[in-house]
Amino acid sequence: MSRAVRNGGRRLAPWMLLAPASIMVLIALGYPLVRQTIMSFQHFGLEQQFGKPAEWAGLSNYAAIVSDPYFWSVFLKSLLFCAWTAGMTMVLGIGFAVLMLRLNTLVRAVFNTTLIVVWAMPALASLTVWQWLVDPRSGLLNYFLTSIGLQDFKNFHWLGENYWTFYLIASAVIIWSSLPLVAITIYAALSQVPGEVLEAAQIDGASNFQQIRRIMLPMIGSVISLIGVLQVIWDLRVFTQIYVLQQAGGIASETNLLGTYVYETGIAKGDYGMASALAMIILLLTLLLTARYLKMLYRQGGMN
Template identity: 55%
Template sequence: MPEQLTPERLGAQVAPGALAPGGAPAAGARPRRRSTGQRLAPYLLLGLPVLLVCLALGYPMVRQVVMSFQEFGLAQQFGRPPEFVGLRNYADVVTDPYFWVVVGRSIAFCAVSAAVTMLFGVGFAVLMQHVSRLPRILLQSALVLAWAMPPIAALTVYTWLVEPRYGFVNWLLTSLGLQSFDGYAWLAASAWTFFLVASVTVIWTSVPLVTLSTYAALTQVDEEVVEAAQLDGAGGFQRLRHVVLPIVRPVVLLLLMLQIIWDMKVFTQIKVLQAGAGNNERTNLLGTYVYETGIGGGDYGMASALATVMLVLVLLMTWRYLRTLMKQGDL
């Protein structure tokens, strides 16, 4: 018969009175307190990553805010001290009509691209749950390849597809009898066709992450909950809408928030496609507008103010989703 544990045998690990008769822990026994090192270990492990992020992102952000209150142009790059101008750069930004045109254009582009990306991404994730193993592996492989393709290479392919004389899109449309698309310049014809092509390129590179992340969340849904809903008479769409999606809602909201941030500050796709558009003024979004003002025009003070306003807009657009996640305890 094993010996009963007593406070004397446990030594200092258990306080007197912590064990009930028979060796079981007493109901009011206090757990052993963690040492100072154990309590500080998580903070110490997080300290280095936080320090690296602050060094990599903190200084550029602080420098950007400081420059937004200065007159910082080409002369300052050659040694002239910058002049403090207060809120003049911000006043020039918000009173410029073209700035609000770019803001409205950027918000519309972001809303459409993010919505279509989430629709296709979640749809593909649900589809992957209902197909056999081989088609699922093929779809996953195709998504990973699309995601891994360098953006410049993908944009080169899209530029060839919409090339006016020899592009596949125009050839296909004219073969179907739509002769008006013979030699049609998708990038230069109008802003609508330009942003249609740009939106397709952005969605192409964004759908894989949404799909794979959502699919990973769907695989963690308890099958017993879904089966219980099925036994209660819920159909396939009802189970998806009222059972599955509410469970993975935090993941979907986080992906939507990230997608809004990425689409709001999109730059590479727009800048590369503008080479075939010939008119940047009607195709600028906030990212390219900041670039043209700073790098192209040499007015880094104004560009810093634009970038700061852009940051505020992104935070305002994602604040609702941040609050939702924090209320749910996921942040």
């Protein structure tokens, strides 16, 4: 076999290994994406589900969305909710990661195990527990608040009183479920900071707080940024927690975020064309954030 043939085989080998996985991804994700894109430009309702040809809508679905004040209300709530949950998750995650550095081995192992159990818990199971905690009549939260003298919280309906209290509970649920992964990831990065750097800083008189603030956190800044961007992407697309809590007593029309708004438009109202257009808008936002994530990922890997 000639050298040219062998070199050609070596060049093709990586592509041949990637081909099966790439084909599967294109089939699993490519077709639904193309179908969703086409439907976003059509009037596609329940009749089309039973075979009636869809009418071409052009940009009318998108025009109806951007001219609807309710969409902008949901959009603004989604951005603010995402900023709050992602921000608090990162702040608490960094705090827990720093705390784990200061714990002894046994306590840290217990702490890590607890975080992993919380992270691995199925979403519906954890949501059931949260609904028990905020139950108006027998929930632990109302019992605790009334036991310390806050009688206004007797039989208080956290999920149905108004959208502020609903979002407060929903954000607590999302932060609680997202915190373990953030904390463990940042702790793993912090534990890789060279010990000689910290020793030199300690010799120079740097306190523990100064070491964390001025040395350790800046050194893992790329990891924190990557996790932060991913957290924003996840929280912008949140659906399960909001939907389940709405079914438990939330006011859906006032508490919709982008994920539940798409579901309500498509499944509940049967307007799949409009729902597809909404999903494409969410996809655009996600792609913008993903582009930033990929840029940061390449920068971290030393790629240009």
